[in-house]
Amino acid sequence: MNNPSEAIDQGRRGFMRSAAGVATITLAPGVLLHTLASAAPAGPTAGQPRAEPVTDQVRYGMLIDTTKCAEGCTACVSACNRENGLDLQTMPEGADPALWDRQEARWIRKVKVQDNLTGKVSNLPLMCQHCEHPPCVDVCPTGASFKRADGIVMVDRHLCIGCRYCMMACPYKARSFIHTNVEVKLTLAPRGKGCVESCNLCVHRRDNGQASTACADACAAAGHGAILFGDLRDPASPLSQALAKVPSRQLRENLALNTGVRYAGV
Amino acid sequence: MKRIVYREWHLAPQRYWGLLALLASVAGIGGLAFWYMEHQGHWVTGMTNEIVWGTPHLFAIFLIVAASGALNLASIGTVFGKTPYQPLGRFSGLLAVALLIGGLLVLVLDLGRPDRLIVAMTSYNFRSIFAWNVLLYSGFVAIVVAYLVTMMDRRLKAYYKTAGTLAFTWRLLLTTGTGSIFGFIVARQAFDTAVLAPMFIVMSFLYGLAVFILVLMFACAQDDRPIGAYLLNRLKGLMAIFIAGVLLFILIYFLTKLYGAKNYDLVNYYLVSGGRYTVAFWFGWVFLGLLAPFGIILHPVLGRDRRWLAGASALVILGGMASLYVIVIGGQAFPMSLFPDKTLLESGFHDGVGGQISAYAPSLPEFLLGLGGVAVAMLITAVGLRALQFLPESLADKEIDPHAAVKA
Numbered sequence: 001m002n003n004p005s006e007a008i009d010q011g012r013r014g015f016m017r018s019a020a021g022v023a024t025i026t027l028a029p030g031v032l033l034h035t036l037a038s039a040a041p042a043g044p045t046a047g048q049p050r051a052e053p054v055t056d057q058v059r060y061g062m063l064i065d066t067t068k069c070a071e072g073c074t075a076c077v078s079a080c081n082r083e084n085g086l087d088l089q090t091m092p093e094g095a096d097p098a099l100w101d102r103q104e105a106r107w108i109r110k111v112k113v114q115d116n117l118t119g120k121v122s123n124l125p126l127m128c129q130h131c132e133h134p135p136c137v138d139v140c141p142t143g144a145s146f147k148r149a150d151g152i153v154m155v156d157r158h159l160c161i162g163c164r165y166c167m168m169a170c171p172y173k174a175r176s177f178i179h180t181n182v183e184v185k186l187t188l189a190p191r192g193k194g195c196v197e198s199c200n201l202c203v204h205r206r207d208n209g210q211a212s213t214a215c216a217d218a219c220a221a222a223g224h225g226a227i228l229f230g231d232l233r234d235p236a237s238p239l240s241q242a243l244a245k246v247p248s249r250q251l252r253e254n255l256a257l258n259t260g261v262r263y264a265g266v
Numbered sequence: 267m268k269r270i271v272y273r274e275w276h277l278a279p280q281r282y283w284g285l286l287a288l289l290a291s292v293a294g295i296g297g298l299a300f301w302y303m304e305h306q307g308h309w310v311t312g313m314t315n316e317i318v319w320g321t322p323h324l325f326a327i328f329l330i331v332a333a334s335g336a337l338n339l340a341s342i343g344t345v346f347g348k349t350p351y352q353p354l355g356r357f358s359g360l361l362a363v364a365l366l367i368g369g370l371l372v373l374v375l376d377l378g379r380p381d382r383l384i385v386a387m388t389s390y391n392f393r394s395i396f397a398w399n400v401l402l403y404s405g406f407v408a409i410v411v412a413y414l415v416t417m418m419d420r421r422l423k424a425y426y427k428t429a430g431t432l433a434f435t436w437r438l439l440l441t442t443g444t445g446s447i448f449g450f451i452v453a454r455q456a457f458d459t460a461v462l463a464p465m466f467i468v469m470s471f472l473y474g475l476a477v478f479i480l481v482l483m484f485a486c487a488q489d490d491r492p493i494g495a496y497l498l499n500r501l502k503g504l505m506a507i508f509i510a511g512v513l514l515f516i517l518i519y520f521l522t523k524l525y526g527a528k529n530y531d532l533v534n535y536y537l538v539s540g541g542r543y544t545v546a547f548w549f550g551w552v553f554l555g556l557l558a559p560f561g562i563i564l565h566p567v568l569g570r571d572r573r574w575l576a577g578a579s580a581l582v583i584l585g586g587m588a589s590l591y592v593i594v595i596g597g598q599a600f601p602m603s604l605f606p607d608k609t610l611l612e613s614g615f616h617d618g619v620g621g622q623i624s625a626y627a628p629s630l631p632e633f634l635l636g637l638g639g640v641a642v643a644m645l646i647t648a649v650g651l652r653a654l655q656f657l658p659e660s661l662a663d664k665e666i667d668p669h670a671a672v673k674a
Contacts, residue, residue, distance in 0.1 A: 102314035102624075126604070137393075159385055161382045161385055162382075165447075173315075
């Protein structure tokens with residue numbers, strides 16, 4: 001029981017007031033920034049910046065025809081590096097080049113495989129497969145790794161805490177961690193030390209209403225045309241038409257991830 | 267059973283402050299290592315885009331797993347009513363909380379963006395076992411603290427059993443969550459099996475017990491408090507059972523993997539051809555960490571010597587680190603099966619061309635950060651022992667009546 005005659009402890013009240021004030025001043029800027037950062041971007045009509053929200057009426061994807069993919073050609077890799085500012089990464093002073101080679105971020109790489117039974121050799125570009133059921137999205141503790149309504153799997157750079165669980169979980173080893181400071185970066189790819197990233201199907205081009213991806217354009221310009229980008233949901237799109245004609249497969253199809261990127265001839 | 271008298275640690279000031287200074291120095295060096303890694307970025311570590319979790323994770327996971335295991339001693343007393351363990355309850359709870367905080371600290375300080383801890387605490391994806399673990403870990407600290415209060419405050423005695431049962435259930439869930447971090451990864455052959463969840467529980471029993479025995483022996487020796495042969499004998503028996511349990515789960519793990527032809531190459535890698543991971547498995551984990559301590563504690567002469575018991579506990583801890591090295595690093599180093607029916611001839615992103623194992627050489631800062639976490643755990647324990655009544659004045663046989671359980 002309180003003793004009504006006992007004087008109110010003014011010192012304690014003062015302390016509580018100051019503590020509440022300090023807590024508010026400490027937390028408020030973070031909460032405000034967080035709210036601003038998570039505000040939804042306005043969004044595209046053909047050739048115009050996006051004005052409408054992304055919808056699931058489209059699902060972006062690719063068909064990669066490995067029979068057209070030329071050995072030794074890395075046009076898609078170079079184009080991706082340029083488009084997404086990956087070529088702006090610099091090796092930190094004093095770093096071991098062999099180690100840095102394993103730490104530098106890459107969104108797309110060329111691989112060459114040989115069938116164990118038939119001996120057939122195939123070349124293909126490998127990148128994020130933009131799964132319908134992406135394991136990287138399932139495992140991300142904060143929801144930073146997410147899938148857009150249009151099927152693009154990407155990382156929210158504001159929410160990524162750099163735990164790398166998505167890199168553990170990705171069945172295609174498609175993700176990279178930014179191991180060092182990035183001094184020069186593109187506005188469309190504000191790369192920051194300590195976050196994870198991967199191919200986002202040139203999402204800025206999607207939001208600007210452009211037709212294709214940097215890798216697909218480069219492959220076509222090199223005269224191979226092995227990468228076909230488009231809308232998987234539109235039966236009339238060149239991608240859907242090609243998929244209807246050519247036998248294709250998903251990589252690691254036993255995982256039943258329903259990938260947005262499909263391969264023919266491998 | 268006699269009434270157990272708990273007392274704060276009464277060490278000579280020089281010795282106590284010396285110990286704190288030593289632990290604080292190691293923790294401080296860990297802090298500097300964190301600052302260096304955070305400031306430079308992870309390029310100063312041995313971690314890469316292939317080996318994404320490295321040495322800090324070995325320490326963090328070991329501490330977290332050992333934390334839930336260290337609580338076992340309290341659970342055996344409370345939940346299973348084994349009275350000889352009850353005097354250990356308070357110390358068990360203290361050590362569990364301390365180890366968990368040490369482990370969590372390492373885990374958080376290794377994040378790419380440790381400054382975004384607030385994001386991890388406020389933005390949850392409940393499909394992620396990692397998100398669940400954030401809640402399981404913080405809940406564990408809260409529940410064990412409440413459990414400790416019911417042990418130490420006589421007025422709350424009525425809640426003691428309930429709190430103890432809740433803490434025991436929670437620690438089982440926690441270690442299930444830790445094992446599931448790996449169990450749920452379908453992408454990598456070495457993981458991708460539910461058996462990892464119970465396996466981590468049994469590993470936690472063993473590693474937590476080993477840490478408990480060593481810290482208890484040290485804490486009692488420093489303050490000249492006796493530990494009776496009866497109690498040590500029981501702890502020794504427990505250790506033998508847990509070692510057998512881990513061996514059984516290793517067997518089940520490999521049998522599970524061997525059931526499918528697709529994993530023959532993985533089993534061959536671990537048991538025969540995996541280089542340093544094969545050596546770490548056989549020599550570090552199985553021989554040093556399990557068979558050698560098993561032999562020591564069951565040996566008719568050595569098993570009675572408490573120095574050998576301390577040695578066996580230390581071996582279990584070393585073996586525990588080896589086990590996590592094999593599971594966590596070895597599991598990542600094994601080339602991912604991107605094209606199951608094909609051989610990878612070339613790649614612009616390594617990918618284990620021709621079955622090559624991914625390279626990983628830990629750097630000093632990673633190791634120092636991990637050690638810093640251990641030091642923080644021990645620092646919390648040392649401060650707790652000194653400030654509050656966690657440790658009984660005596661654990662001698664006459665204080666802990668061996669027949670109390672029978673009489674009750």
